[in-house]
Amino acid sequence: MAYSFPEEVLEHVFLFLSSDKDRNAVSLVCKSWYEIERWCRRRIFVGNCYAVSPEIMIRRFPEVRAVEMKGKPHFADFNLVPEGWGAYVHPWIRAMSVAYPLLEEIKLKRMVVTDESLELIARSFKNFKVLVLSSCEGFTTDGLASIAANCRNLRELDLRESEVEDLSGHWLSHFPDNCTSLVSLNMSCLGSEVSFSALERLVARSPNLRTLRLNRAVPLDKLPNLLHRAPQLVELGTGAYTAEIRSDIFSNLTEAFSACKHLKALSGFWDVVPAYLPAMYSVCSGITSLNLSYAAIQSPDLVKLVSQCRQLQRLWVCDSVCCLSCSRLHRRHGLEALAASCKDLQELRVFPSDPFGGEPNVSLTEQGSSLYPEGCPKLQSVLYFCRQMSNAALVTIAKIGEFYPLSDYALSSLELPIITLEPLDTGFEPSYGACKLLGHKMPRLNVEVIDERARPIPGESCPVEKLYIYRTVGGRRVDMPGFVWTMDESAAALRFS
């Protein structure tokens, strides 16, 4: 061999390989590369906390600085995973608190996080910087207070879509006065009021704050105060966008928005009063992302707003945009305006205004036929949350596909949340016996049946209620509640004997 690579040179190269795929490829080259790579892997992504164990992770990667992990399956978003199913993060935090004292980032999705875990994080990692809890649950504002009080270098605290038990709005005042490192604060999921003076002081002493997403309890007339203190904001989530119509509030708001020259993303807008929307028109020309999924905004107001946002790339709306009170003409009008104004639009999501309600506001067939192909040439993704997957809807999807024959349009994700719930017309009705067989044949798969029906234990031919199958290198999990049945041989023998 003409040359051999010293370890430190390879390390430099590996450090610039950021994706897991490339890191995994490198560790497969030979045994010595495997060793070098594992010691310099700083970021870990675990797609399913039951696919691997903390012990396996720590043994392989001793010097990790950032961990991202997901817990419950995606269908948990549609209330299909019963409470107590699992995805507890505490065993992971406990193991990491010993093994990774230099850990800086934790990002969790759909996991159960307790105050005990948050306190352990706050105590254990001296240089902790980023905490993202996305669709997580199990903790209170007390846990957040200990994060605020102890993580002196905290840059990001993001609680998107989490369920937090609000014990006190004063948790924000636990950020010490010398904490000036915040770059991102997202507390949009919190239900109750926060201490506004603590929030104001925190925003004022955070010169690097780029993202601020407020919760519904922050009233509109307080927003100008915050904006004046943070004109550098790039992403803003408003609180409730409602107030009695008063010219002084309107002019304060208009003035505050006009000072924010860097805003690119807007969200929030709970209880929106359309009369106040023009107060933010001055920032619209720079907006690339608009999330109106919490705003029950009517089509004409949306048209006016969207036509200001010429650079819009991402739009999330709620399907009341095309609600029943509008005529069919209006419904089309909303999407046509979108197509006419937003030539850069890449992503459109339409959320159900009442996901668990009865009749859908609008059916996919009508929506789909309003999407005009010539309007938004850069459109890459349309996500439509539908409750009913009718034949007609499938025809519509096929038609959208035909509209864009050159495949510059892809219906990239289509959510079918309910299809796993009722096996009515699918012809697929797995029985307990079949699941047992699968678990037995595929020892690397964890086959879980989730069944909350009354005991006694169902017979082998009985159809299962919910089924969750995933592959794992961590073995069987040990923390299942009584309504989860793992379909491996030993468990089956235990439970079905």
Added chain:
Amino acid sequence: MVTTDEKGPLTAKKKSVIIRSCDGDEFLVSESAAVLSTSLKKILEEKEDRLIHLSDIDNKTLAMVIAYLSTHADDGLSDDLKRSFDQEFVSGKEFDVLKYLVLATDTLQVTCLCYTVAKKMADIMKNKLVEWVRREFDIQNDYTPEAEAEIRRLDAWAWDDRQLEDD
């Protein structure tokens, strides 16, 4: 190699050193450029000799490193110009050339250039298969097929960010 004239009074005669590659070519380099390499700096501090022989760097690679050092020693160039020089410097270079270059920067301890080249190598290695990496680095696979399959499975199942991005 000609260096730019110093502005202001000349307090000392401008010093140069000669660096010889493993294949015998000699390069005249200003001392201010040479000392940007931590290794060369140490050698120059320790001995009076103005001729330094590098037994494991070939002439092509050495010429590139010296071009880099001379540019970065030039006080007349702004940091912005030096940065764009760095980008130019690695762009379009073959992977093989970069490999020798990164080894030379390691030997000579030129940290900034080492990072620049390492990053460029990583950019090229992105999305490449294991087999490509083995070939380019001339590395024998010392895994048994079973061991390799086991690691592949673990990696794909436990830590892989490809599939679950927005899930």
